[in-house]
Amino acid sequence: MGAKVLADGKTKFTILTTKPANPAAPTAAELNAGIQLADHVLTSDFVFGAIDSDKVAEKALGSSGNANAIGASNYQIGMTIWRKFLTAGGFDAADETGWAALKVKGATLWAYARQTDKVASAAWAATDEIYLGAEWTNDTPQRTDGTGFVKYRCPGEVQTGWPFIAAAA
DSSP, X not given: OOOOOOOTTOEEEEEESSOOSSTTSOBHHHHHTSEEOTTTBOSTTOEEEEEOOOEEOOOOTTOOSOOOEEOSOEEEEEEEEEOOBOTTSSBOGGGOHHHHHHSSTTOEEEEEXXXXXXXXXXXXXXXXXXXXXXXXXXXXXXXXXSOSXXXXXXXXXXXXEEEEEEOBO
């Protein structure tokens, strides 16, 4: 009998700035070479997943009630990313690769997330389930309320999504 696993610390989130050879089946090597954001993104407002599909309301005259059909799939993406600073002062460019990718409005990026029994820090491996892969465009990062750590909300628009795919060898 299978066991339930707490989701805490189990979401690996990777973005790619270069299109993978097959976006619907990225390789573990492509994913491991990407920008690993699990430790750079705030959990409380992270959204990356499917949302309700479009509805097609074309019921027959003789039907009573709503008889919607499920139309095009829809996905959402948005996250708050912390800025990173050197202890001596100034930005830590080596630890801000995620910010560098997200700060330019209109960039086309590819995102992949895993949520399994593996910890978020575990490397991608062939056959890992990816709960969603997506091509997306980011919007201008938004300043937060100025409390807590320095951070920015980064909204985006998913252009294409691939739910429940696997990392290729």
